[in-house]
Amino acid sequence: MNNSIQIKHLHARAGFGIRFNELHDQQNWSVKKAVKKLFEASEKTEPLAAIDENIDLRFKPLMQNDGEKRALQEERNRQERLLNEGWLKQLSETDAQLREKMTLFWHNHFSCNIGNAKYQQDLNNIERANALGNFKTLLLQVSQSPAMLQFLNNQQNQKGHPNENFARELMELFTLGRGHYTEQDIKQSARAFTGFAFNGKTGLYAFNPRVHDDGPKTFFGQTGNFTGEDILNIITANKQTAVYLCTKLYRYFVNEVPDINHINQMADVFYKADYEIKPVLEYMFLSDWFYEDKNRGNLIKSPVELLVGLNRQFYITYQNPDVLLQFQRTLGQVLFRPPNVAGWPGGRNWIDSSSLMYRMKIPSTILNAGVIDFAGKATPEDEAYLASQKKQRFNIINRVQAVPDWNKFLNEIPLDTSHLQIAEFLLQPKLNNVIIDEVNKSTDIKAVAIQVISTPEYQLC
Template sequence: MPVWNLSNAKHLLSRALFGYSRKDLEVALSYKTVEEFVTKQLLADKPLPAPPDVWINEVPVANNNTVDGDRYRAFTYWWYQNMLTEGTNMREKMVLFWHNHFVSGRDKVNYPQHMYKQQDLFRKAAWGNLQQLTKDISIDPAMLIYLDGRVSSGNGTNVPNENYARELMELFTIGIGNYTEADIRQAALALSGWRVNGLNSTFNQGAWLNANKTFMGKTGNFRYNDIVDIIFARTETPEFICRKLYKEFVYYKSNEAFVKEMAKVLVANKFEIKPVLQFMLTSDEFFNPQYQGSKIKNPTEMSIGILKSLDIKTVGATDLSYIYDQTRNMQQQLLQPPNVRGWVGQRDWISSTTYVLRGGFASSILDPTGRGINGQRFALRVMPVDYARTFKSPEAATKLVADVIDLFLQVPITSKKEKFLLDTMLDGTITTNWSTSTPGADKRIRNLLTAIMRLPEFQMC
């Protein structure tokens, strides 16, 4: 059983949430064991957030590009707010996981109503039944648009569109090498006939082949749900999804023996995701010291995590717009993954350009004038002295620096770097003369926070 201490709590929260605050750590450590915390907080069911606006129920209107673009922005802002106020609950992190697994994007899904409907599905099924979620996503309006299922007809002389059938197997359920081209063609016939009508999907019997299909060695007059059931009867399917969960939350190189153990839990629980998450997140494997601090934060984790670390709980539209623009520049625009494979992550997040942007974003959040990158304005202000005084020993320079490091970083740093950070804050004075009341303390604390957030270690979780 993993030891439930500060180091392990930081590791768990950094992987399962979009960063954490000191309050989040206190909540986590108020539980006696990691098992209790995961069950009662991290994976606890809670009410769904109120929708972003009434437009989610409006029938989509063609050629409404400006309005739809504004709504997509507002939708993303709303999602940021959900992340910022998630507390110690993992649901929003799972929403992003499913968004990056069953990929759809606004580049083809023109109407934000459809993408909201899909995200609502992910939120309700965050740790629900994977087999049912796969059936639901197969006839989801956004997915029907994104992978062309809405134009697929299998009846008469029509050749069905194979895009969704292929990605269903290759990327969503079973993986390359576990199906044939014939399986794709037969699955496409079974999946055909679904159309998007306003906000919803509807079945057009005349566009579906009402005849036997042979798929993965089985023959019958299959529909979409039958195809999913046949795929989920294969042993490769639970291992495929568990491998993806492992790589996202544990380590980017999968331990196949542990993946098989996860798959056993998934099958034993009839493809309910929650028991697998409980098993994974409370295991010695998850808390392996080798894995801690091995994941490169995605731009959303980094930006929302900064706000949480600085105890910023609410932000306005101007600030959300700034986060939106800067995370997009760092190569993560939510609701628009780069392609059907989604964001690959890890080293793909870091380039000579994006690393500079990450550091610039961290510095700009602390700018006292509210002037961000390229002169973009934002409204939030961090008061460094007030923030420092929320720590236990703000008047003890060495202890203050150590406490700030301990909050912001998930990996230890060298004594040389610690001294550099202390010297950065002291700015020529000596530790015995340090006080948050002295002139210039505001700037010195700001310099400390900026220096920490520019460290390579800050990019890791």
């Protein structure tokens, strides 16, 4: 049985796409085997290691003159670029696609934006190490990470002066969702998290008993001298946490429109597995509904998914990695720089009239210096447009400095493959008549690829 449609869909969602030769090799696999192989490829964790120094440990505020402050800020900016480039490279090259795709999910779920690249990298590695592990372990480690403690002000959360930022976002964004707790629960929870702190001299988590409020607290109807760990246990004992997380997973992997029955099935699996992440993902990827027509080619790629998918498909190298940062800024998703504590809203929010124009232009900019070779007789407007584009071509090549490996891409495609088959492979949605007409007129595979990835349909996965 040819399962290529299902396997292509699985890789588009559980990873960043599949290459032509891989799909050809796997087309007669069962879906169960394809899912098993995805997990096997992601068993090992490769930590991100772009940053090796914590600049804050060098920081001596009272001894700084303007020159030192400037130098420190330049070093911060340099580290931030290295971190961004390092993760984008890892996303584009790793075989552990599912682990990185889930790390991207947790990166947005535990949204964090601070000016310390080492703390951000450490949080990212916590998310990566636990991406397919246990959510309760992940939640505790995130709660104790210097990045999150700093971002949500738990460093300032002390007995007698509770800071409620972390306690509020823990329930609203990380576990239960809005409407499933009271203001009183937030106040009592904040008291329990006093003492969760990191040492400014070592940059490591170190519980501070001196500032911890060890008095009795009443949280979700239970009373005790609760610590932060106790609060996390009470929250995860509430099945609403499993429902909330499975709703987010469903919207990330399946469909923007939640299906309550499917989400409840996922939540049952997740809750019974004591928040082990692998069983709920396996359940989802092996469900018939995951592969239904209405759930294929219906999600808008995030900017990072778009760029990583191109990098992987066409083996792109960048002589000037800063260009990738510029693309992220233009498209509205810079890794490690979410807009706020709620993260990127995703879905249809990725697209507006200007960003769609940029999105459709970026693939041809990377692969062909901005030129889309449309077949057939061009209109006068098209000819003028293409002439102006060709004039700019040299400038684009100099500026973007992106080199796709066309030979590698083309060598993976059997000689008897039709242009329509290539178009079908590159797109998740079904081909429409406009695309079919253009593809049929094309003279070579390279032209087909550039045309297809410059369509609005390529923005969907």
